[in-house]
Amino acid sequence: xxxxxxxxxxxxxxxxxxxxxxxxxxxxxxxxxxxxxxxxxxxxxxxxxxxxxxxxxxxxxxxxxxxxxxxxxxxxxxxxxxxxxxxxxxxxxxxxxxxxxxxxxxxxxxxxxxxxxxxxxxxxxxxxxxxxxxxxxxxxxxxxxxxxxxxxxxxxxxxxxxxxxxxxxxxxxxxxxxxxxxxxxxxxxxxxxxxxxxxxxxxxxxxxxxxxxxxxxxxxxxxxxxxxxxxxxxxxxxxxxxxxxx
Amino acid sequence: xxxxxxxxxxxxxxxxxxxxxxxxxxxxxxxxxxxxxxxxxxxxxxxxxxxxxxxxxxxxxxxxxxxxxxxxxxxxxxxxxxxxxxxxxxxxxxxxxxxxxxxxxxxxxxxxxxxxxxxxxxxxxxxxxxxxxxxxxxxxxxxxxxxxxxxxxxxxxxxxxxxxxxxxxxxxxxxxxxxxxxxxxxxxxxxxxxxxxxxxxxxxxxxxxxxxxxxxxxxxxxxxxxxxxxxxxxxxxxxxxxxxxx
Numbered sequence: 001x002x003x004x005x006x007x008x009x010x011x012x013x014x015x016x017x018x019x020x021x022x023x024x025x026x027x028x029x030x031x032x033x034x035x036x037x038x039x040x041x042x043x044x045x046x047x048x049x050x051x052x053x054x055x056x057x058x059x060x061x062x063x064x065x066x067x068x069x070x071x072x073x074x075x076x077x078x079x080x081x082x083x084x085x086x087x088x089x090x091x092x093x094x095x096x097x098x099x100x101x102x103x104x105x106x107x108x109x110x111x112x113x114x115x116x117x118x119x120x121x122x123x124x125x126x127x128x129x130x131x132x133x134x135x136x137x138x139x140x141x142x143x144x145x146x147x148x149x150x151x152x153x154x155x156x157x158x159x160x161x162x163x164x165x166x167x168x169x170x171x172x173x174x175x176x177x178x179x180x181x182x183x184x185x186x187x188x189x190x191x192x193x194x195x196x197x198x199x200x201x202x203x204x205x206x207x208x209x210x211x212x213x214x215x216x217x218x219x220x221x222x223x224x225x226x227x228x229x230x231x232x233x234x235x236x237x238x239x240x241x242x243x244x245x246x
Numbered sequence: 247x248x249x250x251x252x253x254x255x256x257x258x259x260x261x262x263x264x265x266x267x268x269x270x271x272x273x274x275x276x277x278x279x280x281x282x283x284x285x286x287x288x289x290x291x292x293x294x295x296x297x298x299x300x301x302x303x304x305x306x307x308x309x310x311x312x313x314x315x316x317x318x319x320x321x322x323x324x325x326x327x328x329x330x331x332x333x334x335x336x337x338x339x340x341x342x343x344x345x346x347x348x349x350x351x352x353x354x355x356x357x358x359x360x361x362x363x364x365x366x367x368x369x370x371x372x373x374x375x376x377x378x379x380x381x382x383x384x385x386x387x388x389x390x391x392x393x394x395x396x397x398x399x400x401x402x403x404x405x406x407x408x409x410x411x412x413x414x415x416x417x418x419x420x421x422x423x424x425x426x427x428x429x430x431x432x433x434x435x436x437x438x439x440x441x442x443x444x445x446x447x448x449x450x451x452x453x454x455x456x457x458x459x460x461x462x463x464x465x466x467x468x469x470x471x472x473x474x475x476x477x478x479x480x481x482x483x484x485x486x487x488x489x490x491x492x
Contacts, residue, residue, distance in 0.1 A: 029398055031388065031391050032388060032391060032394050034387070058391065097409075139405070140409060141278040141408065142277065142279060142280035142408070145277050145303050145304065146278055147302065147303055148274075148275075148278050149274055149275075149302070151395070152274070152397060152398055152401040155394070156405045159387075163343075163345060163386060198486070200479055212471070213475065216466050216468055216472050216475075217466065219465065219466040219467065221465065222462060226459075226462045229455065233441065237483050237486070240444070240486040241486060
């Protein structure tokens, strides 16, 4: 067996994992499929002997895991932030099955640094976390009980990504490089400021409109040039807002 | 979401499993993918609270698991007995990857009752057990560390079998319906008016910026609701533009 050609980077992000054993199982799942970039957002208990026990031969992946207190720190440098869920959500992010999503990732279409988020064992991913995501991967299972264990969900995704890796030659030349998440967040903050200045946000539910706009721009996955244009427009609007009313 | 059509029977056989937690994890992995026939050959400890804990919502699969003292009892009624391994064996049984093997199973070519054997955590499947097998499925992994946890190996196989045999599962109805082109053109015309009002378009090349913005919003494929929001923002900006300079 030869090594596969160079592939896009993948970061596995566990958001608020509750059981240390699952962190170790996730590390092992990753290593068996050739992945190593593990980030933990506010784990309940870590490090922990159960994590080490379940990691088995993947102790190096576990030891190199980065612990962050916020999601923003975990994915700030990512070009695409992708939620994993086991059920349809009301929020209409695009939903892919792993087999559809793997070639998207492998083609490089999602940029050079992709984050795959797994929610906590108890509550999954919250709507607040989903607001930071641009698309969703959902593992198809028996609808009567499709609740995979965290470590097993990581295993399925990593397996699918390894098996489906496209050969480098088949990749389209990237003419579009989505910006990092932190850049996108700065744009959203700017946009929100301007909409407040325009008195456009619904004072009764200011977050609803921003959520819709986030979803819209997430689908577009703007590149650096486009973000510059959009922020230039916002600045031009701000110049008008600052003028006193006629 | 509809149920997939009838599929061949699959029995998961764990041969000498050492850790009860892994038995529970295997039961859960099976149930998430719609399988329920679990047989344990001479488990070291079973039943056990750890098995129940790891089974989570798959307690019914665990409770119905049959315990045998010999492999012969476990697979006597099977039409095909298939070993899972993580590495090539000297024994020259045919070796399939899960993605190749799943259609073999789903087609019915292996008969009405197929057993998939998983070895113990420590030694895998012994040569004696392999003597009772007719073919092998090997999960491809990173050759540097391809040792999947037992529960995770069961998960990968059950996932592969479900995905490969299931017809495209019914997708949730899309709640995102991109607008017609004419609607999009009205939005672009409105946007261009506002950008001219803001003196934001490059007078030397006014079409270049619009082309970039068209490309951005084309990727997003806005729906009617989103177009309404965007045009509402443009109208709010126009109100400011119409005011005389300070």
